[in-house]
Amino acid sequence: MVREIRKIGDPVLRRKAKKVEKVTRETQKLIDDMLQTMRESHGMGLAAPQVGVSQRVVVVEVEQKEESSSASSTITYALVNPEVVRQSDETWQDQEGCLSIPGWRGEVERPLHVSVKALDRSGNRVKLELDGWLARATLHEIDHLDGVLFIDKLVAPDRVWRVKEGEEEKEAA
Numbered sequence: 001m002v003r004e005i006r007k008i009g010d011p012v013l014r015r016k017a018k019k020v021e022k023v024t025r026e027t028q029k030l031i032d033d034m035l036q037t038m039r040e041s042h043g044m045g046l047a048a049p050q051v052g053v054s055q056r057v058v059v060v061e062v063e064q065k066e067e068s069s070s071a072s073s074t075i076t077y078a079l080v081n082p083e084v085v086r087q088s089d090e091t092w093q094d095q096e097g098c099l100s101i102p103g104w105r106g107e108v109e110r111p112l113h114v115s116v117k118a119l120d121r122s123g124n125r126v127k128l129e130l131d132g133w134l135a136r137a138t139l140h141e142i143d144h145l146d147g148v149l150f151i152d153k154l155v156a157p158d159r160v161w162r163v164k165e166g167e168e169e170k171e172a173a
């Protein structure tokens with residue numbers, strides 16, 4: 001089921017989301033709905049507060065180009081109670097968008113590499129080593145769980161701009 005995406009100004013986006021005590025069927029239904037909602041909006045990630053649920057659940061879906069060929073593969077995962085356990089000192093800047101702030105892009109600096117521990121959709125413990133866009137998208141979503149939006153993290157106040165209609169949701173998270 002596609003859920004309504006909450007937009008900036010909705011207080012749920014600024015609340016600290018609650019830890020999930022146990023991964024239940026309800027949690028799994030939430031994850032499935034979040035994946036469907038993210039895909040319908042062509043996003044690369046979504047956090048539960050963005051569908052009005054103040055719980056620590058995120059989904060990420062990033063298309064990665066293979067280095068050896070022109071082929072690409074899609075990496076998808078759901079994380080419950082994600083925690084950053086380590087991050088690289090090395091950082092990089094790139095543009096981010098957010099499905100809750102449609103039509104805007106901004107330049108944000110993020111660590112190049114992070115280690116994240118979490119529970120997966122089945123409630124099993126997982127640890128992920130993430131680089132590049134996977135790291136960026138996952139950190140953007142974890143920020144949502146603490147009520148933080150990318151516009152809070154711009155490298156400079158003027159490093160935010162509008163994108164053309166039709167492109168506005170592409171690659172937002």
Ligand code: NI
Pocket residue numbers: 097098099100140144172173
């Ligand atoms: Ni976002």
